[in-house]
Amino acid sequence: DIQMTQSPSTLSASVGDRVTITCRASQSISSWLAWYQQHLGKAPKLLIYKSSSLDSGVPSRFSGSGSGTEFTLTISSLQPDDFATYYCQQYESYSTFGQGTKVEIK
Amino acid sequence: EVQLVQSGAEVKKPGESLKISCKVSGFSFTSYWIGWVRQMPGKGLEWMGIIYPGDSDTRYSPSFQGQVTISADKSISTAYLQWSSLKASDTAMYYCARHVGDVVVPSAMSHWGQGTLVTVSS
Numbered sequence: 054d055i056q057m058t059q060s061p062s063t064l065s066a067s068v069g070d071r072v073t074i075t076c077r078a079s080q081s082i083s084s085w086l087a088w089y090q091q092h093l094g095k096a097p098k099l100l101i102y103k104s105s106s107l108d109s110g111v112p113s114r115f116s117g118s119g120s121g122t123e124f125t126l127t128i129s130s131l132q133p134d135d136f137a138t139y140y141c142q143q144y145e146s147y148s149t150f151g152q153g154t155k156v157e158i159k
Numbered sequence: 160e161v162q163l164v165q166s167g168a169e170v171k172k173p174g175e176s177l178k179i180s181c182k183v184s185g186f187s188f189t190s191y192w193i194g195w196v197r198q199m200p201g202k203g204l205e206w207m208g209i210i211y212p213g214d215s216d217t218r219y220s221p222s223f224q225g226q227v228t229i230s231a232d233k234s235i236s237t238a239y240l241q242w243s244s245l246k247a248s249d250t251a252m253y254y255c256a257r258h259v260g261d262v263v264v265p266s267a268m269s270h271w272g273q274g275t276l277v278t279v280s281s
Contacts, residue, residue, distance in 0.1 A: 054221065087267035089204075096274055097196075097204065102259055102267035109269075140204050147220055148194075148206040148265045 055079050055143050059151035065159040072128040074154045076141035081121045085145040088117055088126045091153075092137045100139075101126065131156070161185040163193075163255050163272035170278045171245050178241035179275045181255030188236040189213035192258040194268055195229060195240045199251040209258070209265055210238060218265065245279045252276050 056079040066072050076086065084104035089097040099108045101117035104124060114129040128135055136158055141151040166180040181193065194209040208219035212231035219229070231238045238255055253275050256268035 085263065091204075096254055096271040097256075097268075098271070099259070099267055099269045102261070102269075108259075108267075142204075142206070142267065144263065144265045144267065147218070149220075150204040150206060153203045 055082060055146050055149055057141055057143055057149050057151040059139075059141055059154050061154060062152065063155045063157060065157050066131050067159045068131055068133060070131045070159075072131050072135075072156060074126045074139055074141075074156075076119075076124045076126070076151050078122045078124075078143055078145075082143045082145035084120045085143060086117075086119070086124050087142045087144065088115075089140045089142065090135075090137045091140065097140065128156075161257065161270045163257060163270055165253075165255060165272040165275045168276040168278070170280070172281055173245055173247055173279055175245050175279075176241070176243050177245055177277065178239050179253060179277065181238040181240075181272050183236050183238070183257065186257070188231075189233055191260070192264060192266065193231065193238045194256050194258065194265065195227075195238075196254045196256060196268070197223075197251045198254065198274075206265070207240070207253075211264075212236075212238065245277075247279050247281075249277060250279050 088101040091097040105117045138155045192209045195207040197205040207223045210217045210229045228241045255272040257270040258266040259269040
């Protein structure tokens with residue numbers, strides 16, 4: 054199984070901050086990586102697929118990069134609705150999610 | 160508008176069987192993979208498996224193979240997740256979701272149901 058490790062597990066930030074979340078794969082997954090946002094009690098929402106492709110309707114302050122084993126999700130200027138938990142997902146071999154990164158208010 | 164509407168919350172006893180559903184609309188059911196994702200209380204997301212309703216091709220995560228069955232009924236545009244004998248550890252929120260229109264399988268999931276909470280308790 055391909056393991057996905059996100060860091061940090063929790064991130065404290067303020068509105069307007071630039072935020073970066075990292076996701077590392079236990080083996081190369083090329084660019085087969087997606088990022089999701091989940092608010093408490095809600096279904097996940099796709100933000101990024103194929104490492105850097107923004108899903109339809111997702112604000113441009115979200116961006117993704119990386120290939121192989123290391124990936125990042127960046128929020129250029131954190132907005133109030135961005136306080137949530139973020140998950141990466143690999144889909145190179147079967148599919149697995151990272152453990153999540155909670156972005157909380159500083 | 161793409162919609163995935165899941166069946167309501169369930170409370171079951173250990174050993175009972177269960178089948179939950181995901182009815183889709185707004186797109187061709189037979190042209191997209193549909194997946195199931197588990198989220199145990201206070202925990203992260205776990206990919207369970209996917210089905211292509213067009214030909215019923217089904218892929219399971221090794222962690223869930225043999226533990227659940229994924230199926231689909233093309234005539235009513237509905238996907239299913241079922242258990243033959245529930246355990247307390249099956250208590251979780253279960254989401255269905257549709258793949259993006261990628262050719263790669265599995266893929267990212269662009270549209271999600273609202274979730275079905277399954278509680279298994281004696």
